[in-house]
Each structure stands twice: as structure tokens, then as C-alpha cells.
Amino acid sequence: MRNWPDFITIKEVGPRDGLQNEKKFLSTEDKVTWINMLSNTGIKEIEYSSFVNPKWIPALADAKEVGKRIKRNPSVLYSALVPNMKGLENALEAGIDGASVFMSASESHNLKNINKSIDKTYPVLKEVIDTANEEGKKVTGYVSTVFDCPYEGRVSPEQVLRVCDQLLEDGVDEISLGDTIGSAVPSQVQALLDEIVTRLPKEKIIMHFHxxxxxxxxxxxxxxxFGITRFDTSIGGLGGCPYAPGAAGNVATNDVLYLLNGLGIYTGIDEQKLQEASIYIQNKLGKKLPSRSVAFIEGTA
Amino acid sequence: MRNWPDFITIKEVGPRDGLQNEKKFLSTEDKVTWINMLSNTGIKEIEYSSFVNPKWIPALADAKEVGKRIKRNPSVLYSALVPNMKGLENALEAGIDGASVFMSASESHNLKNINKSIDKTYPVLKEVIDTANEEGKKVTGYVSTVFDCPYEGRVSPEQVLRVCDQLLEDGVDEISLGDTIGSAVPSQVQALLDEIVTRLPKEKIIMHFHxxxxxxxxxxxxxxxFGITRFDTSIGGLGGCPYAPGAAGNVATNDVLYLLNGLGIYTGIDEQKLQEASIYIQNKLGKKLPSRSVAFIEGTA
Known part of the structure; x- marks a missing residue:
């Protein structure tokens, strides 16, 4: 119970997973300024946007422009969400170090979200994975609804492992396991990780909690x-859930940093700089972000 | 790691610890209606008010009136905070099943909060404890700042144990260990409980987190x-912190119930009735409460 890793890697997904659920459209210039601030916090990886069809996610319609204009910090890996070959082409033009493909562990969520069955999703992703690999990009496979599906209820670890196995076989470098609806409790995490850590290499596993x-x-x-060393987080807990007003989004980078610092786990993240980037986005969005820690920032919205 | 108790007892402290930090004064009638709702949720114990001098906590100046007017559910233990003999007399007149005395584990917080040194606090509490015991009331000893003190920083488990030992010797039936400023991380909880559970009977220990x-x-x-079976919680996370706008208060009864239900731990609390009492107080206070779960209630503020 007392054992945890010495070092944790945080991927900041606020500019993608956070903003995509925000009603307010942030200007390209503000996004660029903000991502540049995030680049100087010590965070090692930033998912800067999504190359999904802008019809589906208008908030991130400027992904290409953002990718071209951000100032790249050589210590940061810049990735983006890519749903298909078209998205990958755009992402490559905009500049990425990593491409994130995505699908769900539950059939109905996958159908609803991607409009394809799980089996028919693999070949679409495979083409993206292969090309991204050929281009020398890191490829992440997001697996959604790994605990609960809003349509099917409880999702079994076996279902999740089946998808992970296929994605790894298809060439992803790592898997991010998403509690998409933020419903899991620790016993569910235990049940899944019991299976995962005995079957897959721990260093390829990222946990993504809402x-x-x-x-x-x-x-x-x-x-x-369980020795997991990588987490997706969103600054200020940005994101929320469009179906639950007031609900929190991704777990807040700030709160995770508070926990990890308290446990004596190294992240390389500068708390002060992170808070500055939190204030910036909070003021730009004009609303109090859900992170508990952001309440401690002076000059907030 | 997989072991936890089958049954947990929740003490609802919202009407006391929650309201005492709210700026808005809730009318006596609304308090009574709300406490009556709480009495029907299946919660086993409710701290219904504080008999501290109203000069210090004007929000709870009507403690006596509230105590006299609430409808007592025989399955619920009704307790109140009492600082001294005057408070206890009033509380006994208003009707209590339990009296809660309080002090801090850190000298400076105790001085600031009670205006006495720790050593000079014991005799004041002892008189209250003795009288409450003679009257057949359960006596709880709240110990504040058991992890961190806002003035002294880290508080050692030894300091906490010293206070607990003395209070138990002086006749309290149980101890509630308070993370008063809500700063602790799990490693601190582990360090304290390592000492506590080996030295004190677990069933006398209540954890009180903000x-x-x-x-x-x-x-x-x-x-x-660690096998702890008792927690103080506040409906909706009511309370906040006067020094940090937007900050959460006591841990929300709703969120704790979500966790415990998810883990398969029995509490006896009816989630629907709890949500109704949450909506009631949220609408009366006219603000969104910090509990994550309250966002899921329809018709909220």
C-alpha cells in the first residue's frame, strides 16, 4: 500500500480534451499563447488539438493553425488526436510528434462515437497507425469507456484487454485507458489493473480519468x-461534461500535482508556472474551473 | 489493498460545520425543514448545530431554537458542538443525544481558535465531558489540525496521539480526527493511522476530511x-473555506456515498432522499454546492 513510483509523467490534454467540451470558443491566438505557457511548465507532453472533422468539434476547427503557430519547446512532445488518414495528413502538415487514435472498449459507445463497429474501426486506425509509424511519430491508442459505458453499463476487463491487445498488435506504442464518463471507483480500477499489469507492459499504460x-x-x-507512471490530466480540470452542468472534466493537472508533490513523487512540473497558465485560461473562459486547487489562485475569475 | 469494512457510519455535519462557514444566514424554519429531511435519509447521526457563543458563529445563533423544533427520528443520534459549560447547558435544554467538544492538535491553532493553550483547554473540556457523561450523552472529542496546522505546518502523529490519549482519559467516547485545512494527502493519512490504529480502538476513531x-x-x-468505519461528511460539500473563495468545505456526503456504494459498502443511506435534501439546501443558499455529485441533480441552482 505504501509503494508508488518515484517519477510520474503527465500528459496535458487540456488544449484538446478540455477545450473540446467548452462552449466558449477560444481564439487561435489565445490558444497559442496558452499552449506556449504550458510548454514552459515542465510538462513533458501536450496534446495540443484534435484533427477530427471540425463539423464534430468546432471548438478545435483551428487545429492546423494552432499547430503551425505554437512555439515548440524541444523538451515537450506535441501530440494531437487523429481519427483517420485525412486527420493525420492535416496533423502532419501542422506538425506533431505524436498521433493519438481512439476507439471504445464498448460496442455501443464506439458505434455512437465513431459510427462503426469495433471490428470495423481497427482497419481505419491501422492505416493511421502504420503511416504515423512510418513518419516516425509516436502513436497512442486511446481506449474509451474502460470501466463503464453510458449505454451498456459495466465494461469487463476482458473487453478492454481485447481492444488493447489488438491495438498493440496493430502498432500503437502505448495505450491510454479512459474513464470517459468519470464513473469509476477504486475497486473498478483495481479489477482492471489486476488484469492489465499482468498482461501488458506497465510503461505502455496511461490512465485517463475524468x-x-x-x-x-x-x-x-x-x-x-499498481506502479502506473503515466496519467492524462487537464489544467484546471477543464472540460466539464456537456450532459451534466457544473460537472468536472478531466482530472485537474493542478490537483494531481498537489497529490504527487505531497507523496514526494517527482513530475518536473513548476507549480507556479502551472498556476499562471491556469489563471490565463480561467480568465479567457471567464469561469471558475473545477480544479479544487485553482480556488487558491489569486486573481481568478 | 482490497480490504475494507462492510459497513460505514456517516455523521452528517452539514447543519453545523457546513452552515457555520456559509455567508448566507439560513432561517430557523429552513434549517428545521432541512434537518428533518436529513433525518429521513437513513443517516445515523446528525450534528445539528453549535452552542458556541453566537458572537463567534452568528450563522448558528439559533441553535437552541433549532434543537427544540426539529422532529426527532428515533433512529438518528442528534449531537451538537459545545465549547464549554454554558454551551452544554443550552444544548441540554435544546435536546442532544451527543455533545462534541473540540480542540486542536497544534498549539497555535488551539490558541487562535480557543484562546487557550492546549494544557489549559483540557480542564475546560473535562468539566463538559463529565457533565455530559453524567447526563448520559455520548461525548465526541474533535481534534483539529491533525495533519497540518495553518500556523505551524506539519503536525506529528505523536502530537495528535498525545491529545487523543488525554481526551480519552478525560472521558470522551470517541475521537474525530480533523484535516481542518483539507491539506492532507494519503501518505499523511497512512502515517497517522499507522500510529492511531495500533494504539487506539478503531471503533472510537472518526475521520473528518475537508x-x-x-x-x-x-x-x-x-x-x-486501515479499517476505519466512521466518517464525518457534509451534504453537498457545504461549508467552503472563508479564506479561499470557491474552495470546497467538508467532503461531500454525496461523493462519499457514491464511493461507498461503488465499493459495495453499506451505509443505510437512501441516495434519492439525500439528493432531495441537497437540492433543498442548494436552492435555499442559492449557489452551486462543491460536491461533484450534486451536479447530477436536476433542478439545482
Whole structure:
């Protein structure tokens, strides 16, 4: 119970997973300024946008422009979400170090989200994975609804492992396991990681929690106890859930940093700079972000 | 890591610890209606008010009136905060099943909060404890700042144990250990409970977390792993912190219930009735409460 890793890598997904759920459109210039601030916090990886069809995610319609204009910090890996070959082409033109493909562990969520069955999704992703690999880009496979599906309910670890196995076989470098609706409690995390860490290499596993029900920090604590060293987080807890007003989005980078610093786990992230980037985005969006820690920032919205 | 108790007892402290930090004064009638709703949720214990001098906590100046007017559910234990003999007399007149005395584990917080040194606090409490015991009331000893003190920083488990030992010797039936400023992370909880559970009977220990930094659910999870079966919580996360606008207060009863239900731990609390009481107080206070789960209630402020 007392064992956790010495070093944790945080991927900041606020500019993608956070903004895509925000109603307010942030200007390209503000996005660029903000991502540049994030680039100087010590965060090692930033998912800067999504190359999904802008019809589906208008908030990120300027992905290409953002990718071209951000100032690249050589210590940061810049990745973006890519759904298909068209998205990958745009992402490559805009500049990426990593490409993130995505699908769901549950059939109905995959159908709803990607408009294809799970089996028919693999070949689409495979083409993207192959090309991204040929281009020397890191490829991440996001697997959504790994605990609960909003349409099917509980998702079994076996279902999740099946998708992970296929994606790894198809060439992704790593898997990010998403608690998409933020419903999991630590016993579910235990049940899944029991299977995952005995079957897959730990260093390829990223945990991606949403704080919808306030369980994310406890779930991260549980993951740490399994030796998981990588987490997706969103500054200020940006994101929310369009279906639940007031609900939190991704777990807040700030709250995770508070936990990790308290546990004596190294992240390389400068808390002060992170808070400055939090204030910036909070003021730009004109609303209080869900992170508990952001309440401690002076001059907030 | 997989072991936790089958049954947990929640003490609802919203009407006291929650309201005492709210700026808006809730009318006596609204308090009574709300406490009556709480009495029907299945919660086993409610701290209904504080008999501290109203000069210090004007929000609860009507403690006596509230105590006299609430409809007592025989399955619920009704307790109140009492600082001294005057407070206890009033509380006894108003009707209590339990009296809660309080002090801090850190000298400076105790001085600031009670205006006495720790050593000079014991005799004041002893008189209250003795009288409450003679009257057949359960006596709880709240110990504040058991992890961190806002003036002294880290508080050692030894300091905490010293205060607990003295209070138990002086006749309290149980101890509630308070993370007053909501700063603790699970490693601190582990360090304290390592000492506590080997030296004191577990069933006399209540953990009292604030969710100021979003760590409370992880800290409760950690406490469960030590076999702790009793927690103080506040409906909706009511309370906040007067020094940090937007900060959360006591850990939300709703979020704790979500965790415990998810873990398969029995509490006896009816989630629907709890949500109704949450909506009621949220609408009366006219603001969104910090609980993540309250966002899921329809018809909220």
C-alpha cells in the first residue's frame, strides 16, 4: 500500500480534451499563447488539438493553425488526436510528434462515437497507425469507456484487454485507458489493473480519468499503487461534461500535482508556472474551473 | 489493498460545520425543514448545530431554537458542538443525544481558535465531558489540525496521539480526527493511522476530511484500508473555506456515498432522499454546492 513510483509523467490534454467540451470558443491566438505557457511548465507532453472533422468539434476547427503557430519547446512532445488518414495528413502538415487514435472498449459507445463497429474501426486506425509509424511519430491508442459505458453499463476487463491487445498488435506504442464518463471507483480500477499489469507492459499504460463524480484522485492513487507512471490530466480540470452542468472534466493537472508533490513523487512540473497558465485560461473562459486547487489562485475569475 | 469494512457510519455535519462557514444566514424554519429531511435519509447521526457563543458563529445563533423544533427520528443520534459549560447547558435544554467538544492538535491553532493553550483547554473540556457523561450523552472529542496546522505546518502523529490519549482519559467516547485545512494527502493519512490504529480502538476513531484540495475521497479510501468505519461528511460539500473563495468545505456526503456504494459498502443511506435534501439546501443558499455529485441533480441552482 505504501509503494508508488518515484517519477510520474503527465500528459496535458487540456488544449484538446478540455477545450473540446467548452462552449466558449477560444481564439487561435489565445490558444497559442496558452499552449506556449504550458510548454514552459515542465510538462513533458501536450496534446495540443484534435484533427477530427471540425463539423464534430468546432471548438478545435483551428487545429492546423494552432499547430503551425505554437512555439515548440524541444523538451515537450506535441501530440494531437487523429481519427483517420485525412486527420493525420492535416496533423502532419501542422506538425506533431505524436498521433493519438481512439476507439471504445464498448460496442455501443464506439458505434455512437465513431459510427462503426469495433471490428470495423481497427482497419481505419491501422492505416493511421502504420503511416504515423512510418513518419516516425509516436502513436497512442486511446481506449474509451474502460470501466463503464453510458449505454451498456459495466465494461469487463476482458473487453478492454481485447481492444488493447489488438491495438498493440496493430502498432500503437502505448495505450491510454479512459474513464470517459468519470464513473469509476477504486475497486473498478483495481479489477482492471489486476488484469492489465499482468498482461501488458506497465510503461505502455496511461490512465485517463475524468473527475465527474470526484473519484479521480482516489483512482490515480489506486493506479500509483499498481506502479502506473503515466496519467492524462487537464489544467484546471477543464472540460466539464456537456450532459451534466457544473460537472468536472478531466482530472485537474493542478490537483494531481498537489497529490504527487505531497507523496514526494517527482513530475518536473513548476507549480507556479502551472498556476499562471491556469489563471490565463480561467480568465479567457471567464469561469471558475473545477480544479479544487485553482480556488487558491489569486486573481481568478 | 482490497480490504475494507462492510459497513460505514456517516455523521452528517452539514447543519453545523457546513452552515457555520456559509455567508448566507439560513432561517430557523429552513434549517428545521432541512434537518428533518436529513433525518429521513437513513443517516445515523446528525450534528445539528453549535452552542458556541453566537458572537463567534452568528450563522448558528439559533441553535437552541433549532434543537427544540426539529422532529426527532428515533433512529438518528442528534449531537451538537459545545465549547464549554454554558454551551452544554443550552444544548441540554435544546435536546442532544451527543455533545462534541473540540480542540486542536497544534498549539497555535488551539490558541487562535480557543484562546487557550492546549494544557489549559483540557480542564475546560473535562468539566463538559463529565457533565455530559453524567447526563448520559455520548461525548465526541474533535481534534483539529491533525495533519497540518495553518500556523505551524506539519503536525506529528505523536502530537495528535498525545491529545487523543488525554481526551480519552478525560472521558470522551470517541475521537474525530480533523484535516481542518483539507491539506492532507494519503501518505499523511497512512502515517497517522499507522500510529492511531495500533494504539487506539478503531471503533472510537472518526475521520473528518475537508476537500479543500480535492484529496478527501482518496484520504477516505486510504482510511478504509486501515479499517476505519466512521466518517464525518457534509451534504453537498457545504461549508467552503472563508479564506479561499470557491474552495470546497467538508467532503461531500454525496461523493462519499457514491464511493461507498461503488465499493459495495453499506451505509443505510437512501441516495434519492439525500439528493432531495441537497437540492433543498442548494436552492435555499442559492449557489452551486462543491460536491461533484450534486451536479447530477436536476433542478439545482
Amino acid at each position: 473527475d465527474t463524480r470526484g473519484m479521480a484522485i482516489a483512482n490515480i492513487m489506486t493506479s500509483l499503487q | 476537500d479543500t484540495r480535492g484529496m478527501a475521497i482518496a484520504n477516505i479510501m486510504t482510511s478504509l484500508q
